[in-house]
Amino acid sequence: MARIVAPNREYNGTIGDVQFENGVAETDNPAVIAYCRGAGYEIDGHTEQREQAEPVDSRDVEYVRLGTPLRDAAVDPRPEDFLPPSSAGEADPHGPRVVSPGAHAVPPAPIVPGPVSPDPDEQQAAETEVAQRVLVEGQPATVVAERSRPPQSAPKAAWVDYAVSQGADREQAEATSKADLIDRYGRDQADEEK
Template sequence: MARITAPVQGYNGTIGDVVFENGVAETDNPAVIAYCRGAGYTVDGETIEAAHEPPVDSRDVERVRLGTPLRDAAVDPWPEDFLPPTNAGQADPHGPQVVSPGAHAVPPAPIVPGPVSPDPDEQQAAETEVAQRVLVEGQPATVVAERSRPPQSAPKAAWVDYAVSQGADRGEAEATSKADLIDRYGRDQADEEK
């Protein structure tokens, strides 16, 4: 059992699970003993003086970069970038010809109707095409979405997303049957003109 004396006479308090009374405590706890030795307490009659080093001058410290530096994909695109900005590395990186499609259904690009592809390359191509056509070429989002109408065999969720892209309320579209969604939003423009 180690006897520990606090550097402040009469100290009453605790360090970990060790209680000091009138500046003295006894313990077998190796963590508390080690702490007290390093903090200037007297342990079993021995006090270790902490080394007092001069403060560090920040001009003398070598700088070391930690982590990965930030990179603007519009300025410095890499082939492995997922959903990189359109025209990256080809046009003014911060001009109107370079836009980022972002993740699925994240503004400013419109929602790409239909299911999200499990193939990242296929999904990237679809998202980038829509962002290019709407944000760079200025085509109305409804026209772009019209060209991207899901097939009739697509699941109802794809038709709900498509209906929402056409201006429908999501709650109402989800409450509508797939057949009614196809009837309302699945007609070709040619059929409507007849």
């Protein structure tokens, strides 16, 4: 059984499963003994002296790059980039005509309402178009974010999303039948003007 004395003689706590009282504990637990030895505790009357490391001169350090280097997709666009900046590689990479749509629903681009497409290319096109129209062309986000009316064959969820984009309350739209959503939100503006 090893007797351990903590540097703080008033320590009353535990290390692992070993309880210290007034900075002293006894244990056979080799993990606790090893930890305490390395942390400068006195073990059976002996304290290990730690060697002081020499300060490192940063001029003598060899730098090794780990991981992938950072790359600015606005300057060096690649085909595999997802949601790359619009006009990347074509316009001044840090000018007002190159904007990044960012991830779905991340400002400054507006939220593109509705479901996220399982097809990454389709989702990327939608997000990039909205970012371009709002951030580059200056169109109001409320106008840009309006969704196109879904076809009548679309699932009810698409009609609920469309109704919400037109100002409906989501809970009420979800409680409404698909036929009633189509009847209310599925008419052309030309039909309403007749």
